[in-house]
Amino acid sequence: MDWLTLLQEAAPVMLKGAGYTLVFALASMLGGLLIGFPVAVLRILPWRVLAWPAAVYVSLMRGTPLLVQLFVIYYGLPGVGIELTPVTAGILALSLNAGAYLSESLRGAIASVARGQWWASYSLGLGYRDTLVHVVMPQALRVAVPAMSNSLISLIKDTSLVSVITMTELMLSTKEVIAATFQPLPLYLAAAAIYWVMSLVFEALQKQAERRLNRPHAR
Structure with missing residues (x-):
């Protein structure tokens, strides 16, 4: 069987799998953002009782392999009575992992805003919360978008790991086609091309987001 015929026959199965990958990645991206933002805020708070647990969470997620985190959540939690479906376990693991990296990107961006911005806001009568939300965060987002977008693009590729928990x-899907055709090279290359295309789409969205955020400061 020539490669073109093989890829034509494999396309429906692989594209269906790519659709699941995209949905899976988007759900994990949303989960990572919902986790990352509050964790970043907790880490910059002056109260150690709140900042310390957030720092431990970030250190744990960044210091252990994502594959191990998947195994702990899917295969380990049933040992303490918590059973999750492959979809739920995969999204949870990816969201927790992405949330740690996103929180660090955002925390670094917040730290890059000059302290004078805080003092100026306080002198105008704004409190800590209003200063963070209305003055500091809009500036931090402009700095954080590239790093956060890179983390989200990496998440698309990290979804390949959930195949180990039968997702x-x-x-x-590619492995299933290979098992039936015994043609690994063209099929793995095709899978790589699909991941690449999805990454290019998100890179384009990243650049558009950067242009939008920087537009008020264009000269």
């Missing part, structure tokens, strides 16, 4: 996404 039928692009990588597992």
Whole structure:
């Protein structure tokens, strides 16, 4: 069987898997953002009782492999009575992992805003919360978008790991076709091309977001 015929026959299965990968990645991106923002805020608070648990969470997620985190959540939690479906376990693991990296990107961006911005806001009568939300955060987002977008793009590729917990996404779909055709090279290359295309789409969205955020400061 020539490569073109093989890819034509494999396309429906692989594209279906790619669709699951995209949905899976988007759900994990949303979960990562919902986790990352509050964690970043907790880490800059002056109260150690709140900042310390957030710092431990970030250190744990960044200091252990994502694959191990998947195994702990999917295979380990049933040992304490918590059973999750492959979809739920995969989204949870990816969201927790992405949230740690996103929180660090945002925390660094917040720290890059000059302290004078805080003091100026306080002198105008704004409190800590209003200063953070209305003055500091809009400036920090302009700095954080590139790093946060890179983390989200990496998340698309990280979804390939959920195949180890029997989640039928692009990588597992590719493996199933390979098992039936015994043609690994063209099929793995095709899978790589699909991941690349999805990453290019998100890179384009990243650049558009950067242009929008920087527009008020264009000269």
